[in-house]
Amino acid sequence: MRIGLFATCLGDTLFPDAVKATAVLLTRLGHQVVFPPGQTCCGQMHVNTGYQREPVPLVRNFAEQFGDPSIDAVVLPSGSCAGSVRHQHGIVAERYGDAELVDGVAKVRAKTYELSELLVDVLEVTDVGAYFPHRVTYHPTCHSLRMLRVGEKPLRLLRAVEGIDLVELPEADACCGFGGTFALKNAETSSAMLADKMRHVAETGAAVCAAGDSSCLMHIGGGLSRIASDTRTLHLAQILAATRTSPYALAEAAR
């Protein structure tokens, strides 16, 4: 399959290791990863903060970059950005775009997937041949869980990882408190939510707290770093990309 990779602005700029892992994983599974170089940002932050005129060019750019019919599927290693493409681009296009944009958005939306959806639903694989001999707990992230309804897919992928010690995160479905600009506008409430999430992560004794969204991981990881926790955060893709021949070097990981 020819898979278009949308790195997301956050992944591209600040968390490239998660995007690299996505590219490596899909390549290992025998697919061709294409990276349209004109891609930038999905505009989620704009829309979620109340701005719908400003992201019109971003929505248009996404539709243009990935509209190429030779791209069979578009993957986003981010539940919230995938949610934005699927649920918000249409709203922006209808309101402030033109008929062409509405059409373009609809076409690209239909082939856009979050990573676990692409693997399980489209590529029909749950055992990706990964090896990760560490204790891991998984935070499902709100938009993957309740906007995209990925359900058990990420956990099915993780359960199939060789050597993994997957422990359930108490109150896993509770929000970590990130919420984009919510973490700035309501920083104290966000911190209170984060404190509870970190307490639950600590209860698992996991070496790694994984999730399918670098933004939530940035939040949880930033908090864990501040309290000097032994638990680090990793993107789901980084665990799935690790193999026996190319294992993830946990001790040396910076983030």
Place this chain on the structure above:
Amino acid sequence: MSSTFLGMPAAPPRSPYGTGNLRGEQKFPEAAHGELRNEQLRRNLGKATHTIRAKRLAVTGELPDWERLRDAGSAIKTDTMNRLPELLEELERRVTERGGTVHWARDGAEANEIVTRLVKATGSEEVIKVKSMATQEIGLNEHLEAEGIRPHETDLAELIVQLAHDRPSHILVPAIHRNRDEIRRIFLKEIPGVDPRLDSVPAHLAAAARAYLREKFMTTKVALSGANFGIAETGTLSVVESEGNGRMCLTMPETLISVMGIEKVLPRFADLEVFLQLLPRSSTGERMNPYTSMWTGVTPGDGPQEFHLVLLDNGRTAALADKVGREALNCIRCSACLNVCPVYERTGGHSYGSTYPGPIGAVLTPQLAGMHAAKDDPNSSLPYASSLCGACFDACPVKIDIPSLLVELRHQNTEESGATAEKTAMKAAASLMKRPKLYTKAQKASRAGRLLAGKDGKLSHLPPPFNGWSATRDVSEPPKQTFREWFASQEGQAELRAAAPQDDEGEESR
């Protein structure tokens, strides 16, 4: 003046500024600041919301057709809003036929005046009240007191709030922010003649309330209520409750005055078969609440012989005029969204400054009362009082898409806000991101952040507006290489080639 006959529809007005209880004094983050530091409140709320969540999931899970009931409930409410004029007129006709009197109130002040006049006409100087969101919204108690009429709240939680000179903080359990010890202290201080040995066992506290209110139920001539449902087809009103205080108020007095928001009307009596399943299971997590009363006008020899229904607008038609926002009017006030909301759980209901707290309050309040009625209107902060986690949408028995409504109201807020620093920044960000080359340059420039990081590669102090973030969270320094740089590099391509299956018959050649 009605615009019906003028041909051009006019945007209906919101609840008048400065009236009722639809606006706090502070914006949400400032109001939450104090509440977040109240450890007792956090413990009370955490315990209560976790208890009710488990109960709700248990009783909604046992109905195999729960999702179908939600779909039906949602559609009935949407259909109701679409046909509101005819349904309201039908309701009025049926209530009138059965001996009731229907009044219309354009806003809270008008409803307060109508109720006050009706009470005064009976000669009574006190009234007993069933818990009602609508009368709370319009500040009826305050108005009655100013007019020399004493309102007695009879719901246990409302009584606790009234005795403590406090404000409700939850739709269903207005005193959820109080624990049993606090309630015991309030009762000891405020209930005349209460046994000084009263302990904090909930059953004993409830018994103390029973004894105190019994005499009021037996002697007060006028009762005020709200209504959960008003059936257009039959003129039947319904109140759903637990303690029997509702039955007392709806049965014992000579005069009953009910204030009902116009959105509470339902087309058919049979629609109750849906809502009597959705409401109790979503609100208290029970299969059925202990008591539901239904009455149609006046019944000779049974209950109040004088019945008045006050139909209240107070901004509801303004909400109805918004294609997206009107969905909030479908709310049946079950409070499930409050109980699952991670923000409500930490900040409590008072932070919202409105009779309607929590997720539904954050979308309903701004629509009823507006977000820009004054400079720095606290209501403009409400749509942002959410991480958009979506738990409320899943819990809502009538499937109100609260996260999407929040995003919509945020948009309306930015559209109405004029020029702000945030808007300038958002424009700048979008304008950068629509130009891939500029964007790539900016990514490189962001590496300057590496210079600010400590030896551990962390940034721990950020300037405003990011200082709230860095108060509790570090930021990692930007990496040496962006993804796009890696992907374009020989090293990156080599890594990918190494990862590809060795077998050349792989996917690529298919």
Place this chain on the structure above:
Amino acid sequence: MTEHAHGAGESASARETVLGRVRDALALAEAPRVEVPRDYRTGRTLPDDDLVGLLTDRLLDYKAEVRTCTADRTAETVAEALRAHGARRVGVPPGLDPGWLADFDGEVEADSAEVPAPRLGELDGVVTASAVACAETGTLFLDGTPRQGRRALTLVPDLHVCVVDRSTVEVGVPEAVARLVPERPTTLISGPSATSDIELERVEGVHGPRTLVVLIRTDV
């Protein structure tokens, strides 16, 4: 425009204004018509034993006391229930079969609209029939007809003994609601009065009867 009842001094303009605003709102934001899907469960039935079993289970869950008997043992069972709760003075609605109280050796007072409702507090308890019951939720429906009496009668006394005939029991809420006569003052009762207002912990017994005894007659 037809005439509508309005209180003295109240103009009709509030009515016209509110209705005008509603029409304006719908004109400004036109709403597509919706079909209400009604594929939730309706018209359910259960074998008699299962139905009574389900009702009993749900009543007990909400802390009601349940007794079952056949019709010929109504008087005996009613008397037992009243005796068990120490009731000496009992009220009954005007249309209740006097035979139901035949075995009760205390005082029986037939209620009427002339009795001031607060005086019902002097009764130790009340015995009534019911109109409909819903098994799935453990709910009794009273509709104010002569065998059930006015609403105050089953509200003020502290003990309510309610007789439920098997033939009036329905499986779920839709089936029970379908049997109601909307215009009658109707009260749905699910267990004794209760509150969850203190820390969301359920406490039985607030303003309504603190004890609810349900007597299910299995053969009528």
